[in-house]
Amino acid sequence: MNMAAFPVSTPCHGCINGMGCSNNGFCASNPDMFYASYCGLPHQSSMAFPPSCPTAPLSYDYASWYPILCQHYGGLGFLPQLPVGPFPYESFYCGPYLQHQYQGQWKGKNRKSKNKRHQNVECAQLLMEKSCSPLESAITLIKANPDATLFSIDGLIVEVATADDGALHFIQGRIQVGSEQERRLVLTAALMSFGMLWRDYRGSRMLQELLTSDSPEIKKELIVAFHKEGPLNLSLHKHGCRVIQTAITSIDDRDLTELISKFRGHVLALIHDPNGNHVVQRIIEAVSDHAKSAKAKEDDQLASDLTDQLQFMIDDVIEHVESLSIHSYGCRVVQRALEFCAEEQKNAVLSAILSCREKLMKDKYGNYVLQQTIVTGEESTRDVILSSITKRSGEESLLSLSKHKYASNVVEKLIQYGSSRQRETIVNELLNTREKSNVCIAIDMAKDNIANYVIKTAIECARADQKKQIMEELSRNLIELAKYPQATYIFNKEFTSVK
Numbered sequence: 001m002n003m004a005a006f007p008v009s010t011p012c013h014g015c016i017n018g019m020g021c022s023n024n025g026f027c028a029s030n031p032d033m034f035y036a037s038y039c040g041l042p043h044q045s046s047m048a049f050p051p052s053c054p055t056a057p058l059s060y061d062y063a064s065w066y067p068i069l070c071q072h073y074g075g076l077g078f079l080p081q082l083p084v085g086p087f088p089y090e091s092f093y094c095g096p097y098l099q100h101q102y103q104g105q106w107k108g109k110n111r112k113s114k115n116k117r118h119q120n121v122e123c124a125q126l127l128m129e130k131s132c133s134p135l136e137s138a139i140t141l142i143k144a145n146p147d148a149t150l151f152s153i154d155g156l157i158v159e160v161a162t163a164d165d166g167a168l169h170f171i172q173g174r175i176q177v178g179s180e181q182e183r184r185l186v187l188t189a190a191l192m193s194f195g196m197l198w199r200d201y202r203g204s205r206m207l208q209e210l211l212t213s214d215s216p217e218i219k220k221e222l223i224v225a226f227h228k229e230g231p232l233n234l235s236l237h238k239h240g241c242r243v244i245q246t247a248i249t250s251i252d253d254r255d256l257t258e259l260i261s262k263f264r265g266h267v268l269a270l271i272h273d274p275n276g277n278h279v280v281q282r283i284i285e286a287v288s289d290h291a292k293s294a295k296a297k298e299d300d301q302l303a304s305d306l307t308d309q310l311q312f313m314i315d316d317v318i319e320h321v322e323s324l325s326i327h328s329y330g331c332r333v334v335q336r337a338l339e340f341c342a343e344e345q346k347n348a349v350l351s352a353i354l355s356c357r358e359k360l361m362k363d364k365y366g367n368y369v370l371q372q373t374i375v376t377g378e379e380s381t382r383d384v385i386l387s388s389i390t391k392r393s394g395e396e397s398l399l400s401l402s403k404h405k406y407a408s409n410v411v412e413k414l415i416q417y418g419s420s421r422q423r424e425t426i427v428n429e430l431l432n433t434r435e436k437s438n439v440c441i442a443i444d445m446a447k448d449n450i451a452n453y454v455i456k457t458a459i460e461c462a463r464a465d466q467k468k469q470i471m472e473e474l475s476r477n478l479i480e481l482a483k484y485p486q487a488t489y490i491f492n493k494e495f496t497s498v499k
Contacts, residue, residue: 135159142170150174150182157189158197161206168202172209186210187218194225204239208246216252223247223255231262232270241275245282253290253302257309260287267316277329280313281336288340307342314345321352322359331365335372350377354384361388367406371413379419386414386422390429398429399441402451412457420463427458427466431473442470443477446487456490 138156142148143166150171153160160167174182190197190207197203210218226234226247234240248256260283263270270276287310294303317324317337324330337349353360353373360366374382389398389411401407415426430442445451459467474481474490481487 135163139164139167142167150178150185154185157186158193158203162197162200162202165202168205171206175206175209175213180215183210183213183215183218187221191221191225195229198229198234198240198243199237201239204243207243211243211246211250219247219251220255223251223259226259227262231259232266235263235270235276235279236273238275241279244279248279248282248286253294253306256286256290257306260309260313264312267313268320271317271324271330271333272327274329277333280333283313284310284333284336285340288342291342307345310341311345314341314349318348318352321349322356325353325356325360325369326363326366328365331369334369338369338372338376346376350381354381357385358388361401361407361410362404364406367409370410374410374413374417379422382414382418382422385410386418386425389414390425398426399444399451402445402454403448405450408450408454411454415454415457415461423458423461424463424466427462427470430455430458431469439477440473442473443481446474446481446490447484449486452486452490459490 135156138153138160141152142160145152148170150157157171161171162168171186175186186206187210190210193203194207197207207222211222213219226244231244234244244259247259251259263280263283267280270280287306291303291306291310294300294306314337317334320330321334325334334349334353338346338353341349350373353369357370357373360370370385374385389401391397398411402411411426415423418426430445431440433440434444442455445455455470459470462470474487478491481491
């Protein structure tokens with residue numbers, strides 16, 4: 001039948017009667033004409049082509065395409081308003097994805113067929129076989145259309161963000177560079193599904209992106225949602241803890257102090273948790289940085305207030321410093337307190353650590369706390385640790401600690417960060433002669449798989465005259481030391497340069 005024989009402006013009887021497109025979209029009187037309803041809603045004849053929901057008479061060349069597209073894309077606002085009039089099927093806009101995946105297959109499958117009506121029917125069957133959900137359609141759109149915005153997926157933002165990494169990156173990008181209206185669109189969707197999002201890997205990342213935006217209003221609304229869910233619950237969750245950490249570093253001082261007050265009485269539970277300990281570390285870092293920044297601006301009152309807000313956490317750390325220092329998570333929190341806390345709080349933690357230093361020195365995790373103590377402490381603090389190394393029971397205390405897997409790390413750190421006087425004390429101990437073997441401690445240490453690292457560190461950090469003394473002592477025992485690969489390495493690295 002000749003398509004041009006029928007005027008394209010002839011309306012569908014169903015639309016004239018306000019009943020919507022009847023007979024599956026085909027005109028009852030002219031079966032070769034098709035009138036598609038964009039979203040399936042009934043249309044009056046006076047609403048021929050509303051922009052948001054166009055109704056267009058289509059030649060039968062479109063009959064197999066358009067109802068399928070309406071079914072999958074309807075209501076999402078993906079398709080542009082269709083032109084009026086019969087067009088060849090090649091010009092029909094169905095999006096890059098469908099054009100490539102479906103139209104190409106249709107042409108290849110029916111290349112020899114001369115019956116266009118048959119071609120369209122087969123194309124409709126192909127589309128039905130490969131029909132996709134609105135979510136899949138939304139993901140396809142944002143991947144295929146570089147100009148897509150968040151308005152294109154309104155109503156499916158949460159589903160898109162949690163379904164696909166590429167789609168999540170699109171949403172994160174639009175939060176960064178999109179309009180304020182787009183960010184509010186994401187916020188509205190996020191608040192409606194907040195309880196699900198912070199528990200989801202991709203959803204938590206979307207929340208983090210919102211928290212790093214430049215809008216204070218968005219941050220405050222998210223903080224309100226945090227308090228409703230319970231900051232402690234988020235902090236103990238593997239994904240929620242990351243959202244809380246981002247909030248801690250992004251919100252203002254007032255919101256921060258209100259947030260950390262919710263953890264009062266739960267500090268130890270957080271520290272011993274694989275997720276919660278990261279939140280405590282971040283709080284110590286953030287509050288201390290805010291306090292130092294306020295002090296730099298000569299706002300001593302704000303700096304004091306922030307430090308006071310952190311005190312309940314520091315008190316719990318000091319009270320349980322020994323047990324925390326030998327805990328895999330607790331040792332991290334103690335180290336952050338030494339690194340970031342105000343001077344008064346740091347000195348209180350240092351004093352508590354030194355009271356149990358001998359136990360910590362040989363502990364798998366405690367040795368890291370002592371190393372941080374050496375790095376951040378004063379010279380008087382290092383003197384206390386030095387006395388534990390050089391003046392413990394027996395003249396071989398330095399040798400035994402240097403041979404220990406964990407204590408040797410403390411000895412090396414003291415050599416590296418100690419004062420010239422403290423370093424000289426250790427070198428003198430290395431050169432002391434043992435009564436039983438009539439050789440100095442350094443010889444036995446050079447033979448040991450662990451203690452030889454202490455010798456190497458001492459040679460690297462000592463003054464030139466001290467380095468020469470150590471190498472001369474090793475040279476006198478060269479024949480014996482040559483039997484030990486680790487001792488030979490010391491000579492290969494240092495002896496030539498000394499000579």
